[in-house]
Every structure is written in structure tokens, then in C-alpha cells.
Amino acid sequence: MDNDEQFFGRWVPSSRPPLEPLANREAIEQSRGSAQCTRCGHRLTVADQLPNGALYCRQCLQLGRLTTHHKLYTIPEPNQFPMMTESPLTWSGQLKPQQVVAATAIRELVATKRNQLLWAVTGAGKTEILYPALAWALQQGWRVAWASPRVDVCLELAPRLARAFAGVPQAVLHGKQEHSYTYRQLTICTTHQLLRFQAAFDWLIVDEVDAFPLTTSPMLQRAVKQAQKPSGSHIFLTATPGPHLQKLVAQRKIAVTYVPLRYHGYLLPQMKVHLCWQWRQRLLKGQLPGQLVRQLREYQRTGQRFLLFVPHIADLPPIAAALDQAGVVGGVTVHAADAERAEKVQAMRDGRCQFLVTTTILERGVTFPNVAVVILGGDDAVFSTAALVQIAGRAGRHAAHPRGEVTCYCQSQSRTIQQARAMINHLNRQGRQQGGQ
Amino acid sequence: MPLCVWCNRAISQTVTLTQLLSWGQFPVQEVCEACQERLTRITGSCCPQCGRQQRAATICHDCERWHDGVVNRALFQYDAGFKAYMQQYKFQGDYALRVVVQAALAQALQRTTYDVLVPVPVDAATRQDRGFNQVTGWLTGQPFFQVLEVVADHKERPQSAKTRAERLVTPQPFSLAPNACKLLHQRRVLLLDDVYTTGRTIRHAIDQINLSGAKAVTSLTLAR
Ligand SMILES: [Zn+2]
Ligand SMILES: [Zn+2]
Ligand SMILES: [Zn+2]
Numbered sequence: 173m174d175n176d177e178q179f180f181g182r183w184v185p186s187s188r189p190p191l192e193p194l195a196n197r198e199a200i201e202q203s204r205g206s207a208q209c210t211r212c213g214h215r216l217t218v219a220d221q222l223p224n225g226a227l228y229c230r231q232c233l234q235l236g237r238l239t240t241h242h243k244l245y246t247i248p249e250p251n252q253f254p255m256m257t258e259s260p261l262t263w264s265g266q267l268k269p270q271q272v273v274a275a276t277a278i279r280e281l282v283a284t285k286r287n288q289l290l291w292a293v294t295g296a297g298k299t300e301i302l303y304p305a306l307a308w309a310l311q312q313g314w315r316v317a318w319a320s321p322r323v324d325v326c327l328e329l330a331p332r333l334a335r336a337f338a339g340v341p342q343a344v345l346h347g348k349q350e351h352s353y354t355y356r357q358l359t360i361c362t363t364h365q366l367l368r369f370q371a372a373f374d375w376l377i378v379d380e381v382d383a384f385p386l387t388t389s390p391m392l393q394r395a396v397k398q399a400q401k402p403s404g405s406h407i408f409l410t411a412t413p414g415p416h417l418q419k420l421v422a423q424r425k426i427a428v429t430y431v432p433l434r435y436h437g438y439l440l441p442q443m444k445v446h447l448c449w450q451w452r453q454r455l456l457k458g459q460l461p462g463q464l465v466r467q468l469r470e471y472q473r474t475g476q477r478f479l480l481f482v483p484h485i486a487d488l489p490p491i492a493a494a495l496d497q498a499g500v501v502g503g504v505t506v507h508a509a510d511a512e513r514a515e516k517v518q519a520m521r522d523g524r525c526q527f528l529v530t531t532t533i534l535e536r537g538v539t540f541p542n543v544a545v546v547i548l549g550g551d552d553a554v555f556s557t558a559a560l561v562q563i564a565g566r567a568g569r570h571a572a573h574p575r576g577e578v579t580c581y582c583q584s585q586s587r588t589i590q591q592a593r594a595m596i597n598h599l600n601r602q603g604r605q606q607g608g609q
Numbered sequence: 610m611p612l613c614v615w616c617n618r619a620i621s622q623t624v625t626l627t628q629l630l631s632w633g634q635f636p637v638q639e640v641c642e643a644c645q646e647r648l649t650r651i652t653g654s655c656c657p658q659c660g661r662q663q664r665a666a667t668i669c670h671d672c673e674r675w676h677d678g679v680v681n682r683a684l685f686q687y688d689a690g691f692k693a694y695m696q697q698y699k700f701q702g703d704y705a706l707r708v709v710v711q712a713a714l715a716q717a718l719q720r721t722t723y724d725v726l727v728p729v730p731v732d733a734a735t736r737q738d739r740g741f742n743q744v745t746g747w748l749t750g751q752p753f754f755q756v757l758e759v760v761a762d763h764k765e766r767p768q769s770a771k772t773r774a775e776r777l778v779t780p781q782p783f784s785l786a787p788n789a790c791k792l793l794h795q796r797r798v799l800l801l802d803d804v805y806t807t808g809r810t811i812r813h814a815i816d817q818i819n820l821s822g823a824k825a826v827t828s829l830t831l832a833r
Pocket of ligand 2: 613616640645
């Protein structure tokens with residue numbers, strides 16, 4: 173076969189058998205009236221039938237449609253990567269003392285092949301904390317994947333890892349790319365892309381496990397299990413583990429490394445809560461809560477830049493108009509589907525923009541130096557506990573401006589707000605033990 | 610709660626008072642409102658030839674070149690939203706998405722006067738790969754006759770891979786089925802296709818239908 177490499181540790185679909193006989197399985201497994209996708213585990217129903225009689229899987233459609241006419245072919249992962257005599261780490265940065273403690277713990281755990289969890293607050297520098305362990309794994313000739321639920325996080329991560337491990341060829345895989353698959357020792361991919369792999373990785377790094385309900389989504393759980401070698405292990409990265417992970421930690425089923433302080437050694441800012449009655453109804457009349465307006469005007473007067481989080485895309489235009497009316501100017505609105513999103517975020521990064529009014533989409537991965545954070549409608553169902561803690565972690569993310577202010581305006585103190593405040597307190601308690609301030 | 614067939618999010622169904630008082634079955638909503646809004650209906654005035662949305666009711670710039678009296682109507686604007694829809698429905702082959710436009714099409718067909726509905730065909734290899742014809746997939750029981758066939762050696766490159774100039778000179782890709790003349794003689798034919806872009810494909814189809822002895826031919830596309 174011309175390109176054996178594409179089959180190494182992967183299931184590759186074809187409706188025509190390849191020239192050489194390879195291990196294969198049906199893409200959709202049918203038995204006694206039931207049908208299941210063997211790639212993502214989705215159970216098919218008669219509603220998934222095409223006019224030509226074939227059944228197709230809708231759940232993993234974005235990876236290319238699988239039907240009952242397809243077979244999946246594979247070649248067992250041969251691990252064609254040599255041991256290295258020297259560490260492949262070319263990063264010249266320095267870890268802070270508390271990062272060194274965590275990095276060493278992870279590096280020791282990875283050698284024991286135990287599954288582990290890195291519970292690190294937003295801004296702890298978790299990527300760099302993993303460098304020593306990743307360097308060690310690559311040096312052993314291990315095949316490693318770093319998976320994140322979001323394409324933009326993958327795109328930001330890939331060049332960082334390319335610089336930190338300059339001699340290690342990497343493959344970047346996500347749904348929006350044009351170029352074809354390449355077999356590399358280090359794979360950076362979206363969590364969904366893991367579904368294509370079969371016993372491929374000696375070590376699997378799964379970033380932002382709380383971003384998508386990985387622990388509750390059978391499909392993504394299956395993806396991790398399937399992509400990891402039986403002899404391999406994984407590490408989950410999170411700032412706010414959900415109940416399921418917390419339980420695994422409590423039961424000692426997963427080893428945990430804890431980084432409660434941000435990389436500059438400061439505690440997370442606690443969220444101040446202001447109740448404001450019926451802000452939404454008042455917004456219909458073009459008004460924002462008086463206290464919010466006063467706070468934002470004060471920010472403007474002192475040159476303090478800020479992020480204003482709001483629940484829904486539909487809230488953006490009226491809020492922008494009301495801010496303009498109140499004389500709070502120099503900012504823009506941005507949301508996930510915004511065509512100019514990248515430029516607006518860049519403008520904020522460069523300091524050309526005074527503030528962003530945004531929906532939850534910027535809660536992860538995006539960093540701005542020295543910003544205050546304001547949440548309007550923090551009790552809305554779109555803001556989960558994890559999201560609120562992440563949003564709070566956006567404030568003051570810079571060594572020169574470690575303390576940010578976080579203010580939450582809401583109609584009532586919801587459970588999610590109370591839990592977020594409790595989690596920040598909990599993390600800060602851990603942080604104080606490690607000398608945080 | 611039902612899930613939206615397109616975005617997979619839960620649909621919060623709004624039940625009107627009339628529905629509530631009627632004690633009948635509520636129509637089950639399959640597409641959420643946000644997804645419905647991703648497609649833009651063509652309303653108000655349009656080009657009298659190709660049916661594209663425009664302010665003026667005069668023939669558009671593209672149609673001036675043809676000036677052949679072809680009459681096409683379209684339901685949706687061929688914008689980013691419709692392209693995203695076609696990407697998933699036609700190119701990724703998500704047959705379930707056919708429901709997204711079915712109601713709009715059924716309504717349009719009901720309001721159009723015609724005797725015979727003729728879908729623009731898909732060549733056999735593509736239909737086999739895709740598993741369905743994207744045009745007839747949109748129909749919900751309306752009778753049609755597949756009297757056009759794709760000439761066997763026509764498909765060397767997909768239409769979407771060609772430049773506009775190339776598409777305008779493509780040779781006739783369709784032929785009439787043996788029973789076509791019998792079925793279409795002196796009938797008013799409505800051609801149905803997915804997207805009107807250059808207008809070349811639909812004109813090839815019209816040329817063939819005209820050979821069958823049909824009384825009149827008009828066309829309807831989902832998008833322009
Ligand atoms: Zn599947
Ligand atoms: Zn939807
Ligand atoms: Zn026109």
C-alpha cells in the first residue's frame with residue numbers, strides 16, 4: 173500500500189477494500205435488528221436510513237459520513253519513533269517554584285503509567301507545567317496526543333509546542349483543515365478527532381475536560397479510551413472538575429496534582445455579587461443598572477480596561493446601545509459566530525480597544541493583560557459554575573497586574589453563583605497553604 | 610424535549626393558546642427557531658427571470674446576458690447560511706436535514722400552477738455514493754416524474770470544481786427518458802433543482818424538456 177502510515181493506529185473508512193488485506197471491521201455493526209456505529213458508539217434507528225437502504229451515523233458525521241456500506245481498516249500502531257539520547261525540550265522559559273513542584277509530580281506519575289488529573293486554576297500555566305513530563309515521554313519514543321475540545325485552542329497550542337519541542341514533528345488535526353493526515357510522534361487535535369484512532373497513543377493529554385461534558389458524554393469517553401494504548405495512560409487537565417471527576421479523585425481512582433495558585437503566585441479574585449432587580453426589563457427601555465454604569469464609568473476614567481460578559485448574543489446590541497448612551501465608549505461586542513471575532517480579540521490584546529462585551533465564548537484560552545471582569549446576568553443558565561470560575565480567572569492575568577476585580581450583577585444569587593464562590597474560596601484556601609497571597 | 614435536527618439543541622416549543630384550546634396534536638417542531646433563521650427567505654421583489662432577491666423588479670445583471678425568457682423562482686437566498694446547510698445536507702450527506710426546508714417547499718409547490726413536477730437528476734455514481742437524490746429528498750409525497758437522465762459519460766469533474774466560464778460552456782448533460790414525450794406532451798412542467806447559480810444547468814434541463822413537446826416549462830430552485 174502506498175500510504176501505510178495513515179492506517180497506523182487509526183481506523184480509516186473505505187467503501188472499497190484496499191489492495192493489501194488489512195484488519196478491518198464494519199463501520200456500522202448490525203445484529204438482531206439493532207445497529208451501532210463502531211467509530212463513535214451511536215445507536216442508529218430506522219430514521220437514519222437513506223433511500224438506498226444504507227444506514228448512516230449522524231453523531232460522527234463531521235468526521236466524514238459512515239454508512240453500512242463502509243468498512244474501517246487499520247494497521248496496529250508500530251511506534252516508529254526512536255528513543256532520544258537528549259531531552260527534546262527546547263523551551264528556554266523558567267517554571268516558578270510551585271510550577272516545578274507540580275511538573276515534577278506529573279513527570280513521576282507519567283512514568284508509572286497511572287491515569288492522572290491536573291487540577292490547576294486558570295492562569296496557573298498548565299501548558300508549561302506539562303513540558304517536563306512531555307519531554308520525558310517523547311524522549312522514550314512514546315507516541316503522544318494533546319487533545320482539546322476547541323479548534324482555536326489547538327491552533328494556539330500547536331505553534332507553542334512547535335517552539336518548545338522544535339525537533340519533534342507534529343500533526344495538527346481538526347475539522348476545518350484542508351491538508352491530509354500525517355503520521356507524527358506528537359499529535360495536537362480536537363477531542364472529536366480521537367475517534368479516528370485505535371490504540372495509538374502511549375500518553376494522552378486531554379485538555380479542558382470540563383469544557384465539554386467529557387465525563388458525561390459517552391462518545392468522548394469512548395474516544396479517549398479507544399485512542400489510548402492498552403498499555404498507555406492519560407492525563408486530564410481542568411480548572412474546575414465536575415462532580416464525576418471529583419468523585420474519582422475522592423476514591424483515589426485517579427492521581428491528582430493540584431495547582432491552586434496562578435503562575436504569578438496570587439490567589440483568584442473572589443467574585444463580588446450585586447443584585448439588580450429586573451435588569452432585562454429595564455434593558456428593553458435602554459437602561460442598564462445604575463451601579464453597573466457608575467462602575468464602568470469609573471473604569472473608563474482610570475483607564476482600566478474590562479470584559480463585560482453577558483448571557484446571550486441577542487443581548488449584545490441593546491447593551492452596546494445602552495453603554496453608548498451612558499457614555500461608556502471605545503469598546504466592541506463580540507461572540508462566537510462573529511465574522512470579525514479574531515480581529516476584535518486582537519484589538520483587545522493590543523490595547524487598541526478599551527473593552528469587549530461578549531458572550532461566554534471567551535471564557536477559556538483567551539488571555540488579556542490587566543483586565544477587570546464584569547458579568548451581567550451571572551445567574552442565567554448559560555453560566556455554569558465552571559464557566560463562572562473560568563470567567564473570574566480572566567481578571568488581572570498579568571504579573572504586573574495580578575489582582576483583578578470581578579463583579580457579578582444578577583437578579584438573584586443562583587446555586588451556580590454560590591458554588592462558583594465556594595470553589596474560588598476552596599482553591600484560595602489550598603493556595604494560601606502554598607504561600608499564595 | 611425534542612432536539613433540533615440541525616443544531617441538536619433542545620427545542621423549547623411555544624404552544625399557542627389556540628393550540629392549547631383545540632386539544633389536538635401540536636405539530637412537532639423539528640428545527641429550532643435559531644436554525645430556521647440561518648436561512649433567509651426571498652421575499653418582496655425579485656428578478657423576474659432568475660428569481661434572485663433584489664429591490665428592483667427588473668431583469669438583473671446576470672440575466673441580461675441570457676435574455677431568453679426563462680422563469681425561475683427561488684425560496685432562499687444562496688448566502689452563507691444556505692451554503693452551510695447544503696454543506697451538511699448534500700456534501701456531508703446528512704439526509705435527516707431534508708426536513709429543514711420541506712415545509713417551505715411544500716407550501717411553494719402548493720401555490721405554483723403546474724401539471725408535472727420534474728426534479729433535476731443526479732448522476733448514478735453520485736446518487737450511489739450519497740445514497741439519496743438531494744432534490745427528491747425534499748419532497749413530502751408530491752408526485753413527480755424523473756424523466757431527465759444524466760448522460761453516462763458526462764461527469765468528469767463536479768460542477769462546483771469548475772469556474773463560472775467553464776460552467777457556462779458545459780455540454781448538455783441531460784437526456785430524456787424514453788417515456789418523456791408521452792408524460793409531458795402538452796403539459797405544464799415545473800423543474801425542481803437545489804441551487805440556481807449561473808443558470809446553465811437549469812437551461813440545459815429546460816432545453817431537453819422543450820424537446821418533449823411540453824406546453825410550458827418553468828423552474829423552482831431552493832436557493833438563488
Ligand atoms: Zn458514528
Ligand atoms: Zn437548531
Ligand atoms: Zn436574474
